[in-house]
Amino acid sequence: MRFGKIGMLSVGLMAMSAAAAQTGAPVTATTLQQDFDAAAALDTKGDRASALAAWQRLEARTKPGSRSRGVAQIRKSAALFKLDRSDDAVTAARAGLALLPASDATLAEDRWHAYYNLGSIAENALDYAGASDSYASAEMAADAPDLKAASMLALANTKTFTDPAAAETALARADALLMPLKADGKLKALVARRHAILLLNRSAYEPARVYAVEAVKQLGGLTSQTTISDVSARSDAAIASLLAGKPDDARRYMAMTGAGRLSKGEFDPAVQMDVPPCGGEADLRPADMAVVEFSIGDDGVVSAVAPIYAAGGGAVALEFARAVRDWSWTPEQVKAFPAFFRYNVRIEMRCSTAFERPSITKFLDADMATWLESKGLALRTEERGADAVAIVRQRAALAAAEAKSGATSLAALPPLFQLANNAVVGREESNVLARRALAIAEAQGAPPTARLPLDVIVRQTSSADNWRDEVYARDITPLLSMPVYANDATARSAITLLIADRTNSRSRRGALLQQVADDKALAANDPLRVGALIRLASLQQQAGDTATARATFERSGLAANQCAILDAPPHFLSAGGVFPDEARMWGFEGWTKTQFDVDADGRVLHQRAVLSYPPFVFTKAGVQTVAGARWSKTFRPDGGVGCGGLSQQVRFKMPG
Structure with missing residues (x-):
């Protein structure tokens, strides 16, 4: 598109330049249109810092309050977003939108870009409600079928985890829009995937499976050639097939994602990979579960985090996704992963009962x-x-x-x-x-x-x-x-x-928690003091100070039978469980992180998986492995649980 009514502006600027030359004033060597084209070229080139500087220079040359200033601010917003300056990007986009006349149809694309970028910023922050609002505005602003379709599909994705009924309505609009058009396989696959994920989260597993399989088909089927899009679509089909009661199909699709089948190296757990505690602000419960997708950068930092499926609702899905953002791998670990397998990684998650936190x-x-x-x-x-x-x-x-x-x-x-x-x-x-x-x-x-x-x-x-x-x-x-x-x-x-x-900072966190724990104005059993003591005991245990952690936890007044704070936790004696036949058949490898209690006689109780990779493949086997394990006896006068909240990682590796 041209930059506003640039022809008229250019003539005016050239006349001003000529007059300036006669008076000795500084000469503007370029027109607004030329500056706009130059900034756009830097955007296309991917030179983010230079593009931002160019848009800022253009903004300074436009008249305050003008439509041209609004366009420049919107383009500047996009550059700020690419530089991970989200707050500045939101401010610029909102300011730019306020200057675009609603009646000017020539500005529809810029208006769409502003709203769509606002949606992307909110979605990246896992503010799916805010993202939905912006994507809905983008749909209204769009004046072309492709832009409308993109808005509808993005809206359906975020609404799936905030308002499933609205997500269904958005997908119906997308279906109606695209039906008479010649959509390519990639677009058809994306639409089918949006349907599949929505249906998965509404517990309609068989219809979800049909859509997920259709998405795989539209991308070319189960071929040996695998793209990032193929990985996600096949994983959708695997999850849907498993939940729909078709485990053989599930293993087949999962095998063709490449997950659990690295050609070299192993996909190791992160060095920082905590699951959120049960309870807390999101009221997570032990039965809640989610599958979260993310990518890992060369530096081991997690990005592109998104929920895929949750048993417990959309709020549960988003809370687990927030926890994943805090994970990290070392650069040395990352070097051992084939680059392709660091994108669209999926892990099954549950909350931890070890140190449940009051909200x-x-x-x-x-x-x-x-x-x-x-x-x-x-x-x-x-x-x-x-x-x-x-x-x-x-x-x-x-x-x-x-x-x-x-x-x-x-x-x-x-x-x-x-x-x-x-x-x-x-x-x-x-x-x-x-x-x-x-x-x-x-x-x-x-x-x-x-x-x-x-x-x-x-x-x-x-x-x-x-x-x-x-x-x-x-x-x-x-x-x-x-x-x-x-x-x-x-x-x-x-x-x-x-x-x-x-x-x-652990030291700073510990000091803050100690302030609350020692606040004499709080009653001994005040919920906030108890919450501080639970958190402080967890922090001390992580630092290896078991004796202090136990003493801190005992101050909370709760039953101090957590494994983490015992002087002598039970010793591991033997394990049970077997390598799953399906995983062996398809050559899968993976791991689970389990959590369980041990009774006074050394028997495992309340066993559950809190992390599983790949999702669903080793969850049951990991739980069975620890269920059959035996630990040393732990004396308890009441004969009750000897040790609660023990954690154990179980790795499944093919022989040879």
């Missing part, structure tokens, strides 16, 4: 509910995973409260609070809602612990990069210096715990 924000939410009840207002608690349904009622309740009592009335606070916490509401809207709710709470004299959950939401939704631990800690830390919170033991302890959970 800090849910504890604060209870204080908000108690205060509202004292004012004659109820804060309704939603069922798990019902946010997509609840949002309709919550928006209606807000509208009714505003109409009856006003936008700043106390009656508006409960629906505002619920909407700000709703998983279907995107980050930017959540920030606006939380700010409104916080202003009402402050005006109504809400106690510190009732105000705090809103202040936390405001700060954690203020940045597109807030998923990064250092950004989160930076944004939350100022709350500790606010007198309203600093002078309240519960509020300051909750803030300190939130910061500790997102602090990478």
Whole structure:
């Protein structure tokens, strides 16, 4: 496209240049169009830093408030996004969109790019609700079938994990749009994959299998030639076939992904590969499970993290995906992996029961509910995973409260609070809602612990990069210096715990946890003190200080039978289990990380897999292996569990 009404602008600039030459003023040697073309060429070349500088120079030459300034800002936003400057990219895109006249059809493509990039930024941050909002806007802005189709498919992908019914509707629109067009195999495969993943997550396994198999077919079938797209499509088919009760088909498709069949080396677990603790802010439960896909860079850093399937709902899927972002391999490990197998890796995950963590924000939410009840207002608690349904009622309740009592009335606070916490509401809207709710709470004299959950939401939704631990800690830390919170033991302890959970430095995290554990203003059995002690014991155990970890855990008042904090955990004596026949037949190799308890007689109880690679292939065998294991006896006066939360990795390797 041309850069606005560039012809008229160019003539004007050339006349200005001629006049400047006569007066001795600096001469502008290029037109806006030439600068635009040069910046676009740098984008195409992939020179990100130079492209950004070029777009910034072009922006400076445009008139403030003009459509040309808006286009330049949108292009600058895309360059910022490529340089991983997400917050700046969002700011530039929003500013640019505000300057594009809605009636100007010639700007449709730029408008689409802005919204689509905003969706990509949110999706990369695993803000699937915010991504869905932006992709929906991109669909509305698109003026070409290919752009509309791309928006619909991206929308379906993110809605799958926030609002499955809306994802189904988006896919229906994509099907109707593409039906009369001549789509190539890759596009048909992508559409089929979107259907398959949605159906998988809605527990419609056989229809999901049909779509997944169709995607493989559209990409050329089960040939020996394998692309990155083939790997994901075949893995979809393997998962769907297994869940649909067709294990032979599942193994066949999995074998043709290459997972578990490296030509050289082994796919080793990461050096940092923790699963999230059960409980916590996402209320993870031992039965929850997810398959997460990601890629590993040359430096061992994880990228392109995305949930694929979850038993437990979309919020569960996204929480497990967030945990994967913290994994890392050493560069030496990465060198041993064939490069192709570092892309679109998939791992099956469950939460850890070793040190279950009470939720800090849910504890604060209870204080908000108690205060509202004292004012004659109820804060309704939603069922798990019902946010997509609840949002309709919550928006209606807000509208009714505003109409009856006003936008700043106390009656508006409960629906505002619920909407700000709703998983279907995107980050930017959540920030606006939380700010409104916080202003009402402050005006109504809400106690510190009732105000705090809103202040936390405001700060954690203020940045597109807030998923990064250092950004989160930076944004939350100022709350500790606010007198309203600093002078309240519960509020300051909750803030300190939130910061500790997102602090990478072990020494700094330990110091923060110790502050809460030793806060004399908290009761001995205060939930926040208990939470701090559990976290601190886990940290001490990781550092190898078992005696201190045990003493810390005992202070929590909980049953101290965790394996990690015993002076003498039981010794491994023997293992059971066999190499799975199907895996042997197809030449699979892989591993599981298991978790289990051991009774006083050395028998294994409550065994479960928390990590499995490849997904589903060795999960059952890994669990059977530890189930048949025997450990030394551990004396317990009550004859109960001798050791809880033990972890063991089981590797499955082909002979020879």
